[in-house]
Amino acid sequence: MAKRGYHHGNLRAALVDSALGLIEEKGPTGFTLSEAAKRAGVTPAAVYRHFGGREDLIAEAARQGFEIFADLMEEAYNKPSKSTLAAFESVCRSYLAFAKRFPGHYVAMFESNISLNRSAELAAASQRALGVLENAAHDLSQNLPPEKRPPAMMFSAHIWAMSHGVVELFARGNPGTKSPYPPEELLEAGIGVYLRGLGLIPLDE
Amino acid sequence: MAKRGYHHGNLRAALVDSALGLIEEKGPTGFTLSEAAKRAGVTPAAVYRHFGGREDLIAEAARQGFEIFADLMEEAYNKPSKSTLAAFESVCRSYLAFAKRFPGHYVAMFESNISLNRSAELAAASQRALGVLENAAHDLSQNLPPEKRPPAMMFSAHIWAMSHGVVELFARGNPGTKSPYPPEELLEAGIGVYLRGLGLIPLDE
DNA sequence: TGTACATCAGTGAACGCGCGTTCACTGATGTAC
């Protein structure tokens, strides 16, 4: 990111970065505006040139997270592949990949108690991300005869729930909980079973 | 709970209760030792007669939560029912029922960043609860021929993940997210699909 | 039943701390001439 500002260069971006680092290292509670400012090499007061306050900074981190999240899932979905099934599974893999690669973002998005309606931009970004998943689910469900087709929204909610559950329970270095299986394997298997249950994968495959 | 103490009666229990109320109302961050003491009608310093400190109080709330959780799931599982399938589904329903009925406990257990190994009692309680779910999954999987049988641990991890995901994403009055379906319905349907995928429910049922 | 005593749950004051936020300021940068 090129310097463009007056003194710091791009303090706004640097603040978001330190916030993400803090969240990642210390959990959602571990983030403080003052500490984020300190990490960016700046006085706490300087933050107020770029953000309305503590919450706005978290919200911006979450917003960026949803944008990246949506991009990654979109990329996975649009990657040329043999089938809608393969495309869908690729999207699911990218869910977990995102959570592991951008843990700070993930926490800001889902564990910081930020309202997704706090700003229009945040709401739009989160809807875009969830929309990708829902689209993938919708397209895949077209492989089923109409009478066996689940509502796309329910379908994607199930996938989302299982993915989120795996991330929260098994993908974190959760103190005291050790995962019985690698999270990728666990999620892949779980979604496989679920898709079989819908009739989207033959039972004996 | 009968009075049994000297001055307050049973301050220890009262403190856990106020902590749970606070967590429920204000989220995991909203809990402070001082406020919990105040709600129990007592000076913050009094807390130290009963707990090592702030974290110990949360840990005790979580421990009690796991005990209740385990009891409820056990009860659901041991309730006489037509089949292992019915018993299993009953356990799943009790998962969500617990989360809705004891939201403070649920948060203390899963969102407070308490290590489950912080004390032997907490570890035991959490293992007991998860053990019930794993047993139910194990018993149900016996309905399958051995070569199609999933490892009980993976089976129960999937159910746990989906249940937890539904709770976190759709069962909370999450600000900004509105659930597309009632969480009970969503979870019941999701688990139904999953069980079909394992071959535990006929596909056309 | 009455009294003296021991116990120990809860008090109240104090602590040092870091927090989010405010404000008048300063001084590096970009711009106009």
Added chain:
DNA sequence: TGTACATCAGTGAACGCGCGTTCACTGATGTAC
């Protein structure tokens, strides 16, 4: 190219606050006689 000026990003000090924790204490309770 050089100078004067305007801008505004970041400073530094200050604020009031509630936090978790400590400590010597006090006074209600239970107990021994």
